[in-house]
Amino acid sequence: MTWFLLRRALAFTLTLWVVVSVSFFLMRAVKGGPFDSERELPPAIELALRAQYHLDWPLWKQYLQYLGPLNLDAHGPTWLGGDGSNCLTGLLAGDFGPSLRYRDLSVSEILGASLPISLALGCLALAWSMPAGLLLGCLSALRRGTRTDGAVRALATLGIAVPNFVLAGLLVLVFAFAWPVLPPAGYGELRHLVLPALALGAPVAAYVARLSRSGLLEALAQEWVRCARAKGLSERAVLLRHALRAGLMPVVAYLGPAAAGILTGSLVIEKIFAIPGTGSHFVNGALNRDYTLAMGVTIVYTALVFGLNVLVDLAQAALDPRIASRERA
Amino acid sequence: MSSPGPWKQAAARLRANRLAWISAWLLALVGLLSLCAPLLPIRSPIEARDVREAQAPVSPLAHFGGPGFTAPELLEPSRFDRALLAARAALFGDWQTGAWLGTDARGRDLLARLVWGGRTSLSAALIAALTSLAIGLLYGGLSGYAGGRVDELMMRAVDALQSIPFLFFVIFVGTLLSGWRTELADRYGLDREALFFVVIGAVWWLSLSRIVRGQVRSLREGELVAALRVLGASHARILLRHLLPAVLPLAVVYLALTIPSVMLFESFLSFLGLGIEAPRMSWGSLAADGAEALNPVRSAWWLALFPALAMGLVLLALNLFGDALRDALDPRGGGEERA
Numbered sequence: 137m138t139w140f141l142l143r144r145a146l147a148f149t150l151t152l153w154v155v156v157s158v159s160f161f162l163m164r165a166v167k168g169g170p171f172d173s174e175r176e177l178p179p180a181i182e183l184a185l186r187a188q189y190h191l192d193w194p195l196w197k198q199y200l201q202y203l204g205p206l207n208l209d210a211h212g213p214t215w216l217g218g219d220g221s222n223c224l225t226g227l228l229a230g231d232f233g234p235s236l237r238y239r240d241l242s243v244s245e246i247l248g249a250s251l252p253i254s255l256a257l258g259c260l261a262l263a264w265s266m267p268a269g270l271l272l273g274c275l276s277a278l279r280r281g282t283r284t285d286g287a288v289r290a291l292a293t294l295g296i297a298v299p300n301f302v303l304a305g306l307l308v309l310v311f312a313f314a315w316p317v318l319p320p321a322g323y324g325e326l327r328h329l330v331l332p333a334l335a336l337g338a339p340v341a342a343y344v345a346r347l348s349r350s351g352l353l354e355a356l357a358q359e360w361v362r363c364a365r366a367k368g369l370s371e372r373a374v375l376l377r378h379a380l381r382a383g384l385m386p387v388v389a390y391l392g393p394a395a396a397g398i399l400t401g402s403l404v405i406e407k408i409f410a411i412p413g414t415g416s417h418f419v420n421g422a423l424n425r426d427y428t429l430a431m432g433v434t435i436v437y438t439a440l441v442f443g444l445n446v447l448v449d450l451a452q453a454a455l456d457p458r459i460a461s462r463e464r465a
Numbered sequence: 466m467s468s469p470g471p472w473k474q475a476a477a478r479l480r481a482n483r484l485a486w487i488s489a490w491l492l493a494l495v496g497l498l499s500l501c502a503p504l505l506p507i508r509s510p511i512e513a514r515d516v517r518e519a520q521a522p523v524s525p526l527a528h529f530g531g532p533g534f535t536a537p538e539l540l541e542p543s544r545f546d547r548a549l550l551a552a553r554a555a556l557f558g559d560w561q562t563g564a565w566l567g568t569d570a571r572g573r574d575l576l577a578r579l580v581w582g583g584r585t586s587l588s589a590a591l592i593a594a595l596t597s598l599a600i601g602l603l604y605g606g607l608s609g610y611a612g613g614r615v616d617e618l619m620m621r622a623v624d625a626l627q628s629i630p631f632l633f634f635v636i637f638v639g640t641l642l643s644g645w646r647t648e649l650a651d652r653y654g655l656d657r658e659a660l661f662f663v664v665i666g667a668v669w670w671l672s673l674s675r676i677v678r679g680q681v682r683s684l685r686e687g688e689l690v691a692a693l694r695v696l697g698a699s700h701a702r703i704l705l706r707h708l709l710p711a712v713l714p715l716a717v718v719y720l721a722l723t724i725p726s727v728m729l730f731e732s733f734l735s736f737l738g739l740g741i742e743a744p745r746m747s748w749g750s751l752a753a754d755g756a757e758a759l760n761p762v763r764s765a766w767w768l769a770l771f772p773a774l775a776m777g778l779v780l781l782a783l784n785l786f787g788d789a790l791r792d793a794l795d796p797r798g799g800g801e802e803r804a
Contacts, residue, residue: 151625159637293788297725297780299732299749302773305756309764400632404736408756419737422636434633441630 141446148442155438156227159431160202164195177236184234204228232432237424243432246417251436253323254406254413257336258398260329265337269344270387274380276345277352288345295342300401304335304408321410332409336401340394347390352383381455388452392445399437475714478793485789488782495779499584503549506530506557507577508564509537511744514572519758519765521567522575528563535559537581567767569754575767578746579775585747586776589662590728594720596666597673602709602716604670605677610685610704620678623671631668632730636739638664665727673719680712714794721787725780732776748776 177185185191190198190208201208204226225231232243276288311331312320322328355361356379364374402415410416414433421429479485498505512535534557536550566575608619684690685708693703732749734740736756741747755769 147621147625151629155629155634162638293781293784294777297784298777299729299736299752299773299780301732301736301756302752302769302777305759305769305773309759396630399630400733403632404733407737418633418636419739422639422737422739430637434630434637437630437633445627 140449144446144449148439151442152435152438156203156431156435157199159434160199163427163431164198178239180239181234181236200226202226202233204231227435232435233428235421235426235429237421237426237429243429246429247414247432247436250412250414250417253411254399254402254415257329257332257402257406257411257413258395260333261337261398261401262340262394264333265341266344268337269341270348270384272341273345273348273387274352277349277356277383278375280353288349292342292345292349295338296346298338300335300339301404301408303338304331304405307331307335308408321408323409323411328409328411332405332411335408336398336405339401340397343390343394344387347386348383351386352379355379355383358382385452385456388448388455391451392441392448395444396441399441472714475790475793479789482789482793485786485793488786488789491782492779492786495583496587498580499587501549502580502584503546504553504556505580506534506553506561507580508561508574509535510577510581510746511537511573514568516568516570516572519568519570519768520564520572521765522565522767523563523567525563525565530560530562532559532561534561566771567765569768570758570765575751575771578751579748579771582746582748582751582772583775583779585741585745586728586731586749587779589731589741589747590724593662593666593669593727593731594723596663597669597723598716598720600667601670601673601719602677602712605674606681606704606709606712608674609678609681610700610708612682612685616678616682620675623674626668627671632733635664635668636734636737639739662727662731665730669723669727673716673723676715676719677709677712680715681708684708684711718787718791718794721783721790725783725787728776728780728783748772748779752776 190201193201197208205224205228206213207225230244232247235241235243235246238246272288272292276285279285308320308331311318318331319328320331361374361379364378365371369377399415402413403419404415405411406413406415407419414436418430418433420426421433479489562574562576564574564576566579568574569578604619604623608616611619681704689707690703693707698707728748731740731747732752735747735749736753738753741750743750751772752769755765755772758765758768
């Protein structure tokens with residue numbers, strides 16, 4: 137297991153390094169980008185960029201400075217010739233640089249303020265959509281071929297096919313205007329997160345319903361289920377202890393993509409409901425060519441999704457003895 | 466041939482599924498309508514009129530149509546489009562439909578915008594899906610056929626790439642490239658849309674390459690490849706002429722299920738203002754305009770309803786058809802299902 141985790145960590149570091157490097161050099165190569173000497177930036181940002189990357193340095197040195205964690209300029213560690221007042225800087229020290237748009241803030245500060253909001257919204261969406269999807273999927277599998285089954289399948293296909301901004305618009309029309317029980321937009325209380333979480337979680341619930349239905353059906357057709365029944369176990373025990381455990385494997389595997397989907401969906405949902413989360417900052421950053429902010433969000437989200445994927449792998453190994461033994465081998 | 470081939474069997478199974486059959490016809494109809502958009506006697510999608518607010522739909526019974534059509538010039542018609550426009554002029558003259566689905570706040574006809582927007586959405590999805598199909602087939606095929614250490618390395622790369630939330634990366638790269646946009650357009654004829662969809666296609670091949678690799682690997686161990694080697698076939702020939710065609714049914718299913726997700730992604734981007742740009746339009750950008758027009762005071766509901774309906778219907782049909790296709794081509798019955 138340790139070996140497995142190590143290998144994943146290595147792969148992840150490599151991936152992130154490639155992403156970061158490609159982004160950095162693309163950013164430097166783009167005409168009219170923040171590092172372009174012909175582009176006019178507000179003086180404060182020009183200064184901040186100079187302090188951060190030393191635009192007069194050779195490119196490789198700027199790149200090292202950007203990666204961190206050691207500060208290469210006059211304030212770096214004494215053994216590198218600095219005065220030791222500010223040894224750490226760059227990405228590896230958690231510094232994503234100044235935001236090109238919000239003059240007074242660094243990217244790290246923006247992330248620190250907005251990430252908890254986005255994560256709360258994402259968790260809320262997952263918290264309702266996973267159980268709901270599972271319940272519907274199991275119901276549909278157990279009542280295979282009935283009207284309930286048909287209704288659930290239709291609902292699930294609809295949930296996958298309808299874009300979430302359309303769903304969000306409908307929800308606002310119904311629950312904020314036609315029957316005003318919830319606020320149409322804004323942020324502050326839990327009430328504000330109900331409609332966004334509903335719209336955000338709907339596709340996930342739909343996918344989970346489909347996955348758990350097909351997973352459970354396949355599990356129920358296996359020989360060991362027949363065996364469990366033959367040895368006289370109650371239908372409840374067969375279902376809960378044997379079939380469900382195997383049938384849920386695809387759902388567990390889907391958790392990683394689901395988290396990525398929720399993060400992506402939050403771009404749109406946060407914009408519609410005017411929630412000051414990371415997603416809306418990312419979109420504004422992309423629209424305003426705030427390269428450092430867009431890049432910071434990309435990197436943080438990559439790390440987040442990767443972490444979740446590792447957790448999913450561990451959960452799968454815990455659920456399926458075959459995987460655990462394969463990893464050990 | 467005594468027994469019908471796998472494609473024929475699949476077609477028979479597909480025809481037995483009524484919902485899938487209806488979906489297929491609907492998709493064919495939508496595809497044909499989008500392809501022939503210039504031929505249809507609809508209004509110009511970009512011609513603005515002097516109106517104070519969005520105009521509500523007019524029933525065809527109240528106003529069926531009238532003269533006044535002008536060819537849309539901003540959309541850079543290809544030679545094919547110009548031929549269709551000429552055919553339209555010969556068939557219908559300058560007769561055009563009434564505003565059956567209403568107009569937007571600038572007086573542009575929603576029906577025409579829907580038809581032309583469908584053209585963008587469908588072709589974009591097709592470009593991206595085909596790009597990803599080509600890359601996925603080749604990459605997965607090579608990896609599975611090579612086996613051993615090469616295979617291991619290639620699949621680890623896919624693992625690593627899959628943990629990147631690519632939509633963020635695509636938006637980020639698109640933002641960066643937007644600085645280069647005019648240069649790319651002048652020198653290589655790549656506009657922002659084409660660029661975007663090639664980029665999307667280039668990142669969407671990961672799960673396909675995995676599936677293809679698994680299939681090719683199991684085929685490679687079989688007697689077919691050994692026999693072909695004995696007959697003196699080269700590796701390239703075995704892979705391209707024998708193994709990849711055998712994987713094609715799977716790839717077709719994948720294609721049918723990829724197109725809707727790419728369409729959804731396109732609508733996402735357009736909604737955020739990062740995809741299709743005015744004066745062009747897609748179903749995503751139309752739905753985004755419509756979502757903005759939804760407000761309790763004076764709601765232009767048709768602007769939100771019809772694009773959402775069009776996209777929802779086509780996505781639903783694609784999903785249903787894709788599911789049925791998978792069931793039809795996979796005799797073991799719908800087993801694994803991954804996002």
